[in-house]
Amino acid sequence: MKWFDYAAPRSVAEAVRLLAAHPAARTLAGGTDLLVQLRSGRKETDLVVDIKRIPELNELRYDPAAGLTLGAAVPCYRIYQHAGLRLAYPALAETASLIGGTQIQGRASVGGNLCNASPSADTVPLLIALSATCHIAGPQGTRAIPVEDFCVAPGRNILTPGELLVSLHVPPPAPHSGARYLRFIPRNEMDIAVAGAGVSVTLDHGHFRSARIALAAVAPTPLLVREAGDALAGRPVSAESMGAAAELAKAAARPITDMRGTAEYRRHLCAVLTRRALEAAVAQAKGN
Amino acid sequence: MSAPAYQVVGTRPIRHDGADKVTGRALYGADLELAGLLHGFVLRCPHAHARLRRIDTSKAEAFPGVKAVVTAADFPPSGDRMVDLGEGETPLSYIRGNVLASGKALYCGHAVAAVAAVNVHVAEEAAGLIEVDYEVLPHVTTALDAMREDAPLVHEELRTKEFGAPGSRPSNVAEHFRHEMGEVERGFAEAEVIVEREFHTSTVHQGYIEPHNATALWNNDGRVLIWCSTQGSFVVRDTTACILDLPVSQVKVTPLEIGGGFGGKIPVYLEPVAALLSKKSGRPVKIVMSRKDVFEGTGPTPGSFIRVKIGARRDGTITAAEAYLAYEAGAYPGAMVASGAMTVFAAYHLPNVRIDGFDVCVNKPSTAAYRAPGATNAAFATESVMDELAENLNVDPLDFRLKNAAREGARRADGVKYRRIGCVEVIEAMKNSEHYRSALNGPHRGRGVAIGYWFNVGLASSCTISVNEDGTVNLVEGSTDIGGTRTSVAMQAAEVLGIAAEDVHPVVADTDSVGYTAVTGGSRVTFATGWAAYEAAQDVVRQMRERAARLWDVDPDAVEAVRGQYRAGSHRATFRALAAQLNRTGGPVVGRATVNPKGAGGSFSGVICDVEVDPETGKTTILRFTSIQDAGKAIHPAYVEGQMQGGSVQGIGWALNEEYYMTAEGTMANASFLDYRIPTCYDLPMIETIIVEVPNPGHPFGVRGVGEANIVPPPAALANAIYRAAGVRMRRLPMNPAAVMEAIWAAAK
């Protein structure tokens, strides 16, 4: 690992100034991706900008009317330990607890998981299914975009030099809604998703009112399969309707063959995971 | 004959190194700090096979903070010759070549140069400035591909040793040997059922937690001092001396604590490099591998292609068996195919056998031992075929094995005639176990069994025991302690001396301070070093009897010593009381022994496992797993159980997920613990254990080594269980979820 400078700004404005002045700078949240990449030589930098001391990036606030504000540097353990959040977004709390083990969860953030822009990032399909938005600050001011538009290629996101993800916003859960993220890993822990499916559903008297389905690790970016969710809207809750949506998810997947799985196997898993995630989300929605 | 009653042997005292290990005080190689210490970094070849046209180190040498740079050109100018470091005759150029490549790099990860600098980051950055002009050559990474006529040659000068005689044509096959017994064709003609199958196993790594490390100081007096993590301090001494053209007495090796080895820490990689860097810089140099270095630059166990054919009569008697074993040696000859051939049918009494073994060089890291090396691959094949045969014959798989089990007096095709062995007892213990007799219900579930064997070895060990005035003793041995052997060795001395295990203080000494001791490997330490401790303790007892005789003014032969109680006529004294009198009776007492025992007793083991296979994902969940093993005599039962559990877990990883995933370029794609998937505790049930004790007649306490046989049956047992759960016969390792799913799809077509 080569030498680099380190800065820990106290405000968003200061962070943006530093990032804009150093095009090779890297933003540091929990560092559980970044430090690994720097040590292995996969990334290089001359300045690391630690964002953990900026108040807005540590905000974690849930309001039944306004929804969830999740600061980009909030570590996973704070997410699943937050009682209000656990009640309102159980799937999000559960997914935050999937990442790494206890030590990793003490540092790793959902913001970092998203900004790292790995196709296999575990929290991203669920954020997409929950219709979350990204709040971004940069030299030109702030902007907000849906999570599904944030990643553009493996390891690349839409942030331009000087920009920073400040927070994520998740709308309040609708009545009779449920969500779930399921991943497939060969082991039971400490593994990267071979494929993953995040879903959210809203029910209405035995029918789907709406649904959103997104996939992990089967395309260059986390993938919103809009048509699979739309196909459920208005349909009765049944094995048949969920199976059909699962087949649409499978058809949308564009996986590659690598050491983590073959393309054919991954496509197959998309259907299995989507169906299982839908069943779990429906069960949860029926309880709400 | 009833078993002798022991006071210490068979109990479970707390290990002597326990406090240091659990408090983090134990000193490992990476912890070592010396005044003026430099840090080394090894530059490794990124190609599977490449000619080294030119290496320019000038920019690295000029980099601020760099104190030395070495390449193979820095080895002493002595030419090539054959050397024997205990593993048979090997060209010195191969031994040196694997430490620093010269001429060609033979695998991705092959060390090419090394830098010593003020810290490891500077060393790494400087290593990046070394300019290597690689001519990338065609590569070959599997045994079958490497055996083809048109395969790229790993070593242009290599000729196949065919049935002992050298061949004339260049080849990647270093050796082809055959063991034959009886009349194989006639045996198959007599068979009523024959099953013949082909199997593939992937290259797998031992996966020890602690990466290799070495610190060396080339002292001003010309002596080379080395601190390292090794399974054999004398192997490191002898190999380093050989590579550097020094007399063995010029090298002193101090083994530090070892965080696992499983055979992988027998070869020498870093020590001579650190020594050369120290010679050039005049300062001590420490090198610690990264995990990637460990995967790519150290010896995994061979991948293999195996064909096994077994024929039996309807009554379940095996009439003939045949095996074809082609093992990947990696970059240099020496795949563990000889031991694969010794073990492939070791569990069975067979009249007619033919075994062909091929030692095949490929462009992968030079392979090393891994817990019963070669045997797990072979058992995967044999025990899968045995399972299929039992199914065809419609008999219980354990009854089928029992009917053909090897017993005392049986001869193997490689010539060995068994002394007392515990094969039958292990199978019977499996049959009688609560696990095997329990019902397994539920869909997608299945139970599999398999057995395995490892022969174990003897070899030289030395030990001294000095008596302290307080009635305790200090025991000095040379076996680096991987699996709790300080304690299992100390217990054997304690048993002889009639004192508590806690009253023996075992020390693993450096190579200047103890007599020659062979590697910690071959499950030999509790057997052979334990025997040395037994003999040294007998020596102490003999001397203590003399001391008592002097005190009591009787003839030494009149003094009886039983379990630490010394008596002659009406005189009585404990070991402790006599120890307190040492100064009055002639001074210190030191017992010593050096042994080279021949009576190593092989160990059989078995596995019963229950699995559930998810029919939609192909993922195998292990519901229950029992390991059964013949320990001969379990000196410390808890450590025997620990070995059985550890071997089982490694076997499970090998079976289900572990593999060197090779890219088209011949590089390893998954050189990290993230993608090289060893099982975590979330992937395992509690491994149940059943210790069988069929004493080894070749050891004073009946010890058989237990470190290895336990890894042999798991892959086959899991394959057999998966078959019953999912209906597919898996003949390629690993049986990961995707592979099982694809087999399920293929079966449905």
Ligand SMILES: Cc1cc2nc3c(=O)[nH]c(=O)nc-3n(C[C@H](O)[C@H](O)[C@H](O)COP(=O)(O)OP(=O)(O)OC[C@H]3O[C@@H](n4cnc5c(N)ncnc54)[C@H](O)[C@@H]3O)c2cc1C
């Ligand atoms: C042992 C281990 C296990 C893991 N297990 C999992 C797992 O199960 N599932 C999974 O998905 N991931 C896993 N990861 C990967 C990693 O932990 C997650 O991606 C984590 O969420 C990253 O968050 P972080 O805060 O550590 O990000 P960092 O490493 O700090 O940052 C990640 C990337 O995003 C950039 N970045 C961070 N914050 C911002 C910001 N606010 N604005 C702009 N750019 C930013 C950084 O510059 C960097 O490029 C694991 C990692 C390890 C080491």
